[in-house]
Amino acid sequence: MRLSRRGKILLRAAVALALAFIYIPLLVIVVEAFNSSRILKWPPPGFTFSWFGKAFESDSAREALVTSIEAGVVAMLIAITLGTLIALAVGRRRFFGRDTISFLVVLPIALPGIVTGVALSNTFTQVLGISLSLMTVIVGHATFCIVVVYNNVVARLRRTSGSFEEASADLGADPWQTFRWVTFPSLRSALGAGALLAFALSFDEIIVTNFTIGAGEETLPIWIYHNLFRPKELPVVPAVAVILIILSIIPVYLAHRLSSDDAGLTPGRGGGAAPTAAPAAIAEAEATAAH
Amino acid sequence: MATDAVIVKRSAGRRLAGFFNGRPRLQIGSLLAAPMAWLVILYLGSLVVLLITAFWTVDPLSGSVIKELSWQNFEELVNVPVYREIVWRTVRTAALVTITDALIAFPIAFYMAKVAGRKTKAALVVAVLMPLWASYLVKIIAWRAILAEHGVLNWALEPIGLHGPGTGVASVWLVMSYLWLPYMILPIFAGLERIPDSLIAASEDLGAHPFTTFRKVILPLSFPAVVAGSIFTFSLTLGDYLAPKLVSNEQFIGTSIFDSITNNQPFAAAFALVPIVVVIAYLGVARKLGAFEHV
Known part of the structure; x- marks a missing residue:
């Protein structure tokens, strides 16, 4: 669009302001991580690396990290299995109720996280009589991770033709052979991207986790949350936060490389997402967002 | 006789394929059974339970949940x-x-x-x-x-x-x-x-x-x-x-x-x-x- 000089300057200023709004808080937390003072005071009186050392030395932080990885891996495996099964049914076949199923898959991430959290915790404790533990956390995470695997796999299935599978069957392969040698190789990178996103979503999740976790257990986000209220540990929190920001770049970068030809890169609630094809991204952005 | 030999060699997988072939509903059913059990029974079920629980109350003295339907929570929310x-x-x-x-x-x-x-x-x-x-x-x-x-x-x-x-x-x-x-x-x-x-x-x-x-x-x-x-x-x-x-x-x-x-x-x-x-x-x-x- 043709804009006057003044219009262009005004527009650029608005863009710069928006970017400043987006990035200043992230900069603040980075500076805070090096703050030499125990208390929060701006500008920091001096700088130190010691909080990072303390973060690495903290046993509770390390335990929480292990717990988070455990929860993320198991939730991811469940989500891969269930999400792929649904994608194979929805992406390759026509049947009554197909739209309902795609709606059902999105629902756990579309509803506010607090609703999912209250509903699951309520069912576990009031109806099933299960006490909350890491297992209940995993069940919750797997439920809303299904959608990211499903989205990635179904997008890939839409772009590949079912005729390869028919050819394989015509040539005498049994269903397992067809899946192993034809379907799976074409899905591999989509599955990889979906798995990474599911892990990242689970790793960052706190809203549902807070409602479904057992009393003595902590995932890393829960550890951060608890330490906000422990003055002794508080100064370590920004350092852990910065480590988390750096760590979060890895799965995103990998997922982006795996699915750079797909529109399927999206975040979940609170979590991220990121496609080059914005419209598809947005639909999936919902996923991240809802929590 | 050649046909017989082929039939004998049919793997379990292929027999399964023969069974599923021409039964599309069975195919879809077996793909969706596990995920639907998870999403419908566990997740939708939880939402239904949430709706029902909303009509229960808590005994103010003992703090235990009274599992009888009542509008009390909603009246409280509104009033x-x-x-x-x-x-x-x-x-x-x-x-x-x-x-x-x-x-x-x-x-x-x-x-x-x-x-x-x-x-x-x-x-x-x-x-x-x-x-x-x-x-x-x-x-x-x-x-x-x-x-x-x-x-x-x-x-x-x-x-x-x-x-x-x-x-x-x-x-x-x-x-x-x-x-x-x-x-x-x-x-x-x-x-x-x-x-x-x-x-x-x-x-x-x-x-x-x-x-x-x-x-x-x-x-x-x-x-x-x-x-x-x-x-x-x-x-x-x-x-x-x-x-x-x-x-x-x-x-x-x-x-x-x-x-x-x-x-x-x-x-x-x-x-x-x-x-x-x-x-x-x-x-x-x-x-x-x-x-x-x-x-």
């Missing part, structure tokens, strides 16, 4: 002024966050979609998407550092004699606007991308002032995308409890649910239905405004 005020405060904040995000998001989305060159556009898309990946909790903690009494905001405002919002509602408004901004930028960007440049050029060629082009061409065509973005900003604000808990002393729907879950689960369940109802109502309005062609 107790504190709860009405909490719902109203949350809805008001969600609306304010939505308007704020739309105002911040539109210029940058417009610049990305219609003004920037190819490279700048790609860089801006990444710049907007990156923060989505940073931990949600980390972002709230950053805002705690900004909003604290001796934090960045008060330090910046002091020379001009102003003071930040402290732990008031305005802090929640700021943090929520921050958290959900990318969810507003992306749909608007996508919506603006879909407007053909030729329409804008036609308006310009016919002599319209850029402002007129904006008001009469761009805004009407991109409005459904703004509404689509508002679904995210509105419903995410409505259901959040950590941001209000960590930067404010005010009660919101989410914090009230969170606080009542330990000693009054039925009341928490009833309160959790409030955001669902409001979101559904909002989705109805959004559909009328054409938002769903954009999601």
Whole structure:
């Protein structure tokens, strides 16, 4: 669009302001991580690396990290299995109720996280009589991770033709052979991207986790949350936060490389997402967002 | 006889294939059995249980749950002024966050979609998407550092004699606007991308002032995308409890649910239905405004 000089300057200023709004808080937390003072005071009186050392030395932080990885891996495996099964049914076949199923898959991430959290915790404790533990956390995470695997796999299935599978069957392969040698190789990178996103979503999740976790257990986000209220540990929190920001770049970068030809890169609630094809991204952005 | 030999050699897998062949319902059924058991029984089941639990009550003396249906929780929600005020405060904040995000998001989305060159556009898309990946909790903690009494905001405002919002509602408004901004930028960007440049050029060629082009061409065509973005900003604000808990002393729907879950689960369940109802109502309005062609 043709804009006057003044219009262009005004527009650029608005863009710069928006970017400043987006990035200043992230900069603040980075500076805070090096703050030499125990208390929060701006500008920091001096700088130190010691909080990072303390973060690495903290046993509770390390335990929480292990717990988070455990929860993320198991939730991811469940989500891969269930999400792929649904994608194979929805992406390759026509049947009554197909739209309902795609709606059902999105629902756990579309509803506010607090609703999912209250509903699951309520069912576990009031109806099933299960006490909350890491297992209940995993069940919750797997439920809303299904959608990211499903989205990635179904997008890939839409772009590949079912005729390869028919050819394989015509040539005498049994269903397992067809899946192993034809379907799976074409899905591999989509599955990889979906798995990474599911892990990242689970790793960052706190809203549902807070409602479904057992009393003595902590995932890393829960550890951060608890330490906000422990003055002794508080100064370590920004350092852990910065480590988390750096760590979060890895799965995103990998997922982006795996699915750079797909529109399927999206975040979940609170979590991220990121496609080059914005419209598809947005639909999936919902996923991240809802929590 | 040759045929016989072949039949003998048929693997278990192929016999299975023969069994499934021509039985499409069985195929679909076996693909969907496990995932549907999970999503329908566990998840939808939980939502149904939530609905039922909302009608239970808690014995005030023993603290145990009385599993008999009653309207008590809902009567309390409607009749107790504190709860009405909490719902109203949350809805008001969600609306304010939505308007704020739309105002911040539109210029940058417009610049990305219609003004920037190819490279700048790609860089801006990444710049907007990156923060989505940073931990949600980390972002709230950053805002705690900004909003604290001796934090960045008060330090910046002091020379001009102003003071930040402290732990008031305005802090929640700021943090929520921050958290959900990318969810507003992306749909608007996508919506603006879909407007053909030729329409804008036609308006310009016919002599319209850029402002007129904006008001009469761009805004009407991109409005459904703004509404689509508002679904995210509105419903995410409505259901959040950590941001209000960590930067404010005010009660919101989410914090009230969170606080009542330990000693009054039925009341928490009833309160959790409030955001669902409001979101559904909002989705109805959004559909009328054409938002769903954009999601």
